[in-house]
Amino acid sequence: MDQGNTAFILLAAALVLLMTPGLAFFYGGLVKAKSVISMMMLSFGAMGLIGVLWAIYGYAIAFPTLTEGVIQFPWSIDTSEIFLSSLLETPEGAAYPPLAFVAFQATFAIITVALVSGAIADRAKFGAWMVFAAVWATIVYFPVASWVFNFTLGDDGSFASGGWITYGMQTWFGVGAIDFAGGTAVHINAGAAALALALVLGKRVGFQKGITVPHNPPFVLLGAGLLWFGWFGFNAGSELAADNTAAIAFVNTIIAPAAALLGWLIVEKIKDGKPTSVGAASGAVAGLVAITPACASLRPEWAILLGLIAGAVCAVAIELKFKWGFDDSLDVVGIHLVGGLIGTLFLGFFANSTGLIYSGNLTQLMVQAIAAFSVLIYSFVLAYAIGWVIQKTMGFRVKNEDEIAGIDTIVHGEEGYVLADIRS
Template sequence: MLDQGNTAFVLIMAALVLFMTPGLAFFYGGLVKAKSVISMMMMSFGAIALVGVLWVLYGYAIAFANHGEGTNVAGIVGFFSIDWNQIGLGQAFEEAKASTINAAYPSMAFVGFQATFAIITVALISGAIADRAKFGAWMIFAGVWVTVVYFPVASWVFNLTSGMFATWGVIDFAGGTAVHINAGAAGLALALVLGKRVGFAKGAHKPHNPPFVLLGAAILWFGWFGFNAGSEGAADGIASLAWVNTLAAPAAAILGWLLIEKIKDGKATSVGAASGAVAGLVAITPACAALTPGWGILLGFLAGVVCCFAIDWKYRLGFDDSLDVVGVHLVGGIFGTLYLGFFADTTGLIYSGSFAQLGKQAVAAGVVLVYSFVLAFVIGFAIEKTIGFRVKTEDEVAGIDTAVHGEEGYVLYEESDKTPVSVR
């Protein structure tokens, strides 16, 4: 018989993860200029629309080829495969109609849960090119990148039947490699392709709405419980451990980030608190089910410290990652993935006395980083040299909300509201 409790659990967790993308829109929207807020938020909503459709049409068929029995697989199993029975979710649809399903949950519930991961991963990349990207070019990039990068990488990480990382023994419970390293590497590539914003310099681009940033971070944290605990696929002890680590690690990361901010700049900021929370959430994602809560707190605190320093690297290295996708998601994802090599329960160095797990984690992080960066750079470069990826300089200076979308984020008054002053 179908386990209705676990089915409800997976569906609720999927809804929480989907809610993360609007949360990201608020988080990113508050960080950009007031005249770019619509453009920034639309890139997240565009990801929901496009990736949601592509996932149903063929994304799941690529990411979970050979997932279960009786599938029809073509391609190189473990690297890039496709299950033709799942094009348009035909097989999952037939199963969903069945009156009796002997499983913890129907595969269609799993389809929905994994779709939300694909959506948020694509949306994360957009923060690296804030204030200067064309919406149409972004949508083309998102569609190509999710097809040739995310869907195969998701198969490596999440497909426990034939995925490469599962066979290698890599620990990545909820997507530190597939989501955060993947998005961070792509963000770095696009930042290099599009170049620096007009007037790029430290302190030149201040967040226009810190309350939006805090609201977005709060929504992200709320949804992240679905992201991490939901990855267990069952309401059990492992999901409970993931939940507690998802509370403890980002809480500690806030403390670590604010401590460094206070030492460096003399003030602990609200944007720093929000960024610290996200850094801790990123770092704990691959590790949430493999660490005791004590080690989870240490990971979060260190991630807050490391990522707080990392966001300044763009000024030293000369690339303009607008909203610190590299400093938070790429660095935080790598840090959390490698941390497991030392502290993962049973297999980490301090438990096993072996560097074997660390080696596996390092190889996985490196493979995803290189694969995503190279293909994202090629896709972004091709778009830039054909239809153009970056808006005109005058549109960037004037504000891309009106140039690209014909809207303003904050209309303080209408022309009709102006009261003419009579002259006597």
Template sequence: MEEVTGNLNSLWLLVAAALVLLMTPGVAFFYGGMVKAKSVVSMMMMSFGAMGLVGVLWVVYGYGLAFGTPLIPGLVGNPFEGSIGLGSLLGIDDTGAMNPDLAGLAFAGFQATFAIITVALISGAIADRAKFGAWMVFAGIWVTVVYFPVAFMVFNLAEGWAPVWGVNDFAGGTAVHINAGAAALALALVLGRRVGFQKGIQKPHNVPLTLLGAALLWFGWFGFNAGSEAAVDGVAAIAWINTLAAPAAAILGWLIVEKIKDGKPTSIGAASGAVAGLVAITPACNILAPGWAILLGIIAGAVCCLAIELKFKLGFDDSLDVVGIHLVGGFIGTLYIGLFGAGIGWFTGGNSPEQLWKQFAAAAVVAIYSFVMAFIIGWIIQKTMGFRITNEDEVAGVDTVVHGEEGYAIEAYEVETVR
């Protein structure tokens, strides 16, 4: 019976991993619809580039860095260990090939998809103006020196400093969303503003594409959150329910604020609200009653709707609101646990601000580390090989200049008028 249960849990992880992998094409569609028509190929290629590069790096050494035995206690694992990676490639450890471990490999595959989408999320901040080659160099370095160690710190339940300290981040509020949002802010500052940057200058070129992306993201997010339990049980079920409730409420919260602020609720607002709610519930989906999840969604939708305006007030060009949705939403969800997490929140059994402080400290450490490292990496790339395309190429269109393609290559035909 125990073996059957273990196999069932592993099967669920494999299915959940496939759902999460689908989220990265979802990001590509979500972002792709919001950029200029002459930038859609570039935008989507950054997500697909992340899938290719990070997928390989995870197998080669990323899994060991994130989940191997400690190389530096509490901070990073040994890349040579495990059933995949450098050990097996170099013949040091071939146990994975000789005796495949279903549960271990299923978990490794599931976590790979987290690494991939975290990198893809960053790309939205530099839409319309980044070189693809430079982006790939950044992605490879950043995922190695930032994401893999942060995943060890947050997701390695036995060895990472965050879970040992008592931080609750069930599916990646810090490791995924705050991590990506802080890096996005750093890159937006390094690359600077787009030509003609100001409020209202650009509208999404393909709204249905963005809505499709949001739908794929929400669909995959059930694997993201419920799969993080790595078992078919009640915790996975409550995570699933909360992954429905919070983004649904966040849509309402975003649209209400948008209506009050701008006079009209928009479909892009509904899609963005759903993503904001998904971001906020990610760290908390295992430890909130559904009612508290609904409240979290409303708060996240409303606050993130206001937060996306910060780039105009502060002057940084976060093209597709990665900072306003993922960094802000990640902080909201992470801190909310310290207030309303079942049994540990200040008002739901914890009876003290201790958990709130732990949640804040973990979020701040990840944000600062990711921002500083991303800024350094991006700055070096910009000063050496160049990260940003020229203003002239930006106006001409990054798709044609960088990829030699167009998202909508429609042949023009003369129509002869019959008299």
């Protein structure tokens, strides 16, 4: 067992887990002051719920034992891995303990579910959200993670078996879809579900441009900083080894978000006349989203170009909700869905060796598009169905009067800011 790589994976897992509290701050700062507790609790609720479900059966669905030469599609479960019972011992010759990988992938499941919550800020019941999170993770995230991340490699480094997005694509088209750290499984998946829930819950009372302003931009900046910090574990950690590929992913996770931050601010300056702190934070996150699938497959110059494109396009894309009439409260669609699509499709042109400019053909772009839009449609349809059933049964949305007043005290009996204790 390589203790250095084991330590690397465990450290990366800790970094990725930190991203969810970081997301809570990022989202919490964007909502109104009377909804900050509710918003942050949606992320912390996901940490508790998905962490437990992952150990019970989530890993068994996402990473069932593979049979060499067999394409995994669409859904399976390895009963020997329920409660992680078959993973407690490290096999002889293994590079790292299986539980280290279990821990690392658990943090991916948690942050993916938490991302969806930004679309329903200011108007969702906590209990309904927890039901949605459990069902969506079970029938959407866990299987999709298996399609993307569950694979084995042969002695020559090519896929030997695995999910249909990786091994299956290679078998059918000669190249597999590239998604190093989760452009499809995490960001497109979460963004599509966010769009579905925004449509199910409907618009906030008085929905229009400028309906609310972020109540705490320093929270937004703090959250973005924690997300960026944790993202090094997300991207570089996906190599599962402290090697040159991890170093490439690490560097690209610096430069692409940096370029995206600039791209977003340039668009803001042109469009609105002023670059904002929230724009800087959002631009950095857009760049992080876009580089996630591509971080190990791009030269630095292309990573910078990707960042600039993602920052600029996402800065424009967040306005689509006003044009098209869906209320994605915190721009999960404009940043994660659009950014995930940009990063995933960008590889079709610029991926090392197989992108259009290197290979001279569009095969890589084709498989990237198939992977991206398959996950988008699958997640959207099932998320809409789950959300619709919850809304029609237990109710997903709070009452309009509670939404207007702010839902922290109604849902959680707490206030985000108690400036004076009236009891004293």
